[in-house]
Amino acid sequence: MNQQQFSSSHTPGLDRFWAVIPAGGVGTRLWPLSRAAAPKFLHDLTGSGQTLIRATYDRLYPLAGEKVLVVTGKAHHEAVCAQLSDVARENFLFEPEPKDSAAAIGLAAAVLAERDPDAIMGSFAADQVIGPDEVFQTAVAEAIATAATNKIVTIGIKPTYPSTGFGYIRQGDKLDVDGAPSAYQVAKFVEKPQADVAKGYIESGNFFWNAGMFVASVKLLLEHLAANEPELHEGVTTIAKAIVSGDSDQVMADIWHDLPKTAIDYAVAEPAAQAGDVAVIPGEFTWDDVGDFAAIARLNPAADESGVTVIGETPRVYADEANGVVVTDTSRVIALIGVEDIVVVDTPDALLVTTTKHAQSVKQAVESIKAHGDDDVL
Amino acid sequence: MNQQQFSSSHTPGLDRFWAVIPAGGVGTRLWPLSRAAAPKFLHDLTGSGQTLIRATYDRLYPLAGEKVLVVTGKAHHEAVCAQLSDVARENFLFEPEPKDSAAAIGLAAAVLAERDPDAIMGSFAADQVIGPDEVFQTAVAEAIATAATNKIVTIGIKPTYPSTGFGYIRQGDKLDVDGAPSAYQVAKFVEKPQADVAKGYIESGNFFWNAGMFVASVKLLLEHLAANEPELHEGVTTIAKAIVSGDSDQVMADIWHDLPKTAIDYAVAEPAAQAGDVAVIPGEFTWDDVGDFAAIARLNPAADESGVTVIGETPRVYADEANGVVVTDTSRVIALIGVEDIVVVDTPDALLVTTTKHAQSVKQAVESIKAHGDDDVL
Numbered sequence: 024m025n026q027q028q029f030s031s032s033h034t035p036g037l038d039r040f041w042a043v044i045p046a047g048g049v050g051t052r053l054w055p056l057s058r059a060a061a062p063k064f065l066h067d068l069t070g071s072g073q074t075l076i077r078a079t080y081d082r083l084y085p086l087a088g089e090k091v092l093v094v095t096g097k098a099h100h101e102a103v104c105a106q107l108s109d110v111a112r113e114n115f116l117f118e119p120e121p122k123d124s125a126a127a128i129g130l131a132a133a134v135l136a137e138r139d140p141d142a143i144m145g146s147f148a149a150d151q152v153i154g155p156d157e158v159f160q161t162a163v164a165e166a167i168a169t170a171a172t173n174k175i176v177t178i179g180i181k182p183t184y185p186s187t188g189f190g191y192i193r194q195g196d197k198l199d200v201d202g203a204p205s206a207y208q209v210a211k212f213v214e215k216p217q218a219d220v221a222k223g224y225i226e227s228g229n230f231f232w233n234a235g236m237f238v239a240s241v242k243l244l245l246e247h248l249a250a251n252e253p254e255l256h257e258g259v260t261t262i263a264k265a266i267v268s269g270d271s272d273q274v275m276a277d278i279w280h281d282l283p284k285t286a287i288d289y290a291v292a293e294p295a296a297q298a299g300d301v302a303v304i305p306g307e308f309t310w311d312d313v314g315d316f317a318a319i320a321r322l323n324p325a326a327d328e329s330g331v332t333v334i335g336e337t338p339r340v341y342a343d344e345a346n347g348v349v350v351t352d353t354s355r356v357i358a359l360i361g362v363e364d365i366v367v368v369d370t371p372d373a374l375l376v377t378t379t380k381h382a383q384s385v386k387q388a389v390e391s392i393k394a395h396g397d398d399d400v401l
Numbered sequence: 402m403n404q405q406q407f408s409s410s411h412t413p414g415l416d417r418f419w420a421v422i423p424a425g426g427v428g429t430r431l432w433p434l435s436r437a438a439a440p441k442f443l444h445d446l447t448g449s450g451q452t453l454i455r456a457t458y459d460r461l462y463p464l465a466g467e468k469v470l471v472v473t474g475k476a477h478h479e480a481v482c483a484q485l486s487d488v489a490r491e492n493f494l495f496e497p498e499p500k501d502s503a504a505a506i507g508l509a510a511a512v513l514a515e516r517d518p519d520a521i522m523g524s525f526a527a528d529q530v531i532g533p534d535e536v537f538q539t540a541v542a543e544a545i546a547t548a549a550t551n552k553i554v555t556i557g558i559k560p561t562y563p564s565t566g567f568g569y570i571r572q573g574d575k576l577d578v579d580g581a582p583s584a585y586q587v588a589k590f591v592e593k594p595q596a597d598v599a600k601g602y603i604e605s606g607n608f609f610w611n612a613g614m615f616v617a618s619v620k621l622l623l624e625h626l627a628a629n630e631p632e633l634h635e636g637v638t639t640i641a642k643a644i645v646s647g648d649s650d651q652v653m654a655d656i657w658h659d660l661p662k663t664a665i666d667y668a669v670a671e672p673a674a675q676a677g678d679v680a681v682i683p684g685e686f687t688w689d690d691v692g693d694f695a696a697i698a699r700l701n702p703a704a705d706e707s708g709v710t711v712i713g714e715t716p717r718v719y720a721d722e723a724n725g726v727v728v729t730d731t732s733r734v735i736a737l738i739g740v741e742d743i744v745v746v747d748t749p750d751a752l753l754v755t756t757t758k759h760a761q762s763v764k765q766a767v768e769s770i771k772a773h774g775d776d777d778v779l
Binding site: 361362374391392 | 717
């Protein structure tokens, strides 16, 4: 890999660093491409030839090396292991069922605490599109250095438009951290805002999008988890001890199902920010959570003058007075005639036809399909 | 069948009547539903539960009974015989390759001339949608009575809009024919007009659409064919003699390929009209040649308030703020979100997404697909 090298001398804490990759979330707004059996992170949504989870792993490798922990659903066991065949078997944690981010990240923290009590972990979702890698890595290195000063560190995304679909991070005072020249205190996290509020955030220049990236010592992270979600903390600690002792099946079966279902933001980040324990590193890289097919159209400019973006391994697409995006995992011939801003998603058992403007409505369609009992395609 | 009965006492010539059903033409504008291997006439395009060719046969049965002759492509042998299992084997004529309507209808006339020299034949394409059947049958009965006075008789369709896609028939003087109170002389046939000309035709009230329905004694029809296309006449006559003698394979192979390729309109109807030999019966029935998917949308009003017409045996369609038409011969789930006037045609190996406005452009798309070598789906 022709990538920047990182060393402990420039990045305090780097030798303690573990990358955690939570790979959960179906990506309902990307149905029928993304679905229970083949969630978003198992797809190549950028035409790069790589799945999102593999790209996430490769992006973290220059920082973490072999020290990667992957948390994913039991159902995706095989697919995820195939994507990350160079990750050691003991570095996969399989959830029997989805329990939201606090349980997934909490379990990773608890396992690392058993194995390597001084570990600094950084959690990075498996289904985001980021670039260039080097800029991301530099930000993560600063986050690690800041985490080494006993902070929970988030990487804030510079907003490019007043989104009402993301939470925001309000920047506080500048911090003075060795190896992290751009670290700031976090004043607070704020929920997804109304449009006018979002506009104000952008204009102020003091707000970042919250991309859910957290870097912290497992010790500090677990302290906050214990304070805010004691039941969850106890559960993941018990499971982690069983995992490390090599006999976790029964314990997992007994405990996981009843764990509280909550987001790491509520369980750790927001209360920690109130306690003054959270810092932010501004991320100058481009970032997209590929939330819907409009994002896919945005991330994949049309290859030719036809104006149709085509994503698929063996696409056979004909366009006449048409533009938009076609995502196909079949080899069917697809002809588009006289349709504007169209989104066509073609899979062997389900077909979606919509427009980029209606990309967010896919979620409701999936609910309607579920309500009608056609779960076989969800 | 609960249909009107026709008898020779009311309809002179009825006992001489043979129905001829030319079943050719792929229906390119209905791709990918209609295609070389499964042309238009083998589909149920009206949700009636019947293919168009079967509906054509059933519509003619009260007039022709067993006296039906079907001319179709060798390639459709099995499918057509399965649709018309009650038609005797000797009443199918199979073309080795398409040779346009003059050859198909000329061959039928020549075969009937050998078997039944006094026959009056009526030729009715296998892929038109007509109703109510009784009104159609009454018009055909008048056409038969008029044909018995030694006329070539067409059934003119009352135009409902100034179409530039059909040829027109200009009505001449009223005729006085026993059993045909609404028979008129045909002044002339005119080609597909420009829009302003078509408008004038409609306003005059003297023009009908030419639906290609011809009723005539085989003798008169073959006389005109011999006069205008002597080579074609000689060819079909030679083949017909071989068919009737029961040994036509070699003769067909020797002759058919080199027959002139022309339409019955040029080979017979237009010159016969100039000679004063053609009459027209105004057809008061509804008629549609189902030329494109806009026609399918028109012929199949949406079943529910969603505004989406769905045609298919096992459709699973979800619509949200969408209207248009879905034709599917798969059991895939199809979700339409926020698309207006959309046309989705879903087949196992090809998918079309267009709008009713662009329905006529499907033909060019098919040509483009052919040019790119994707003939497997044509």
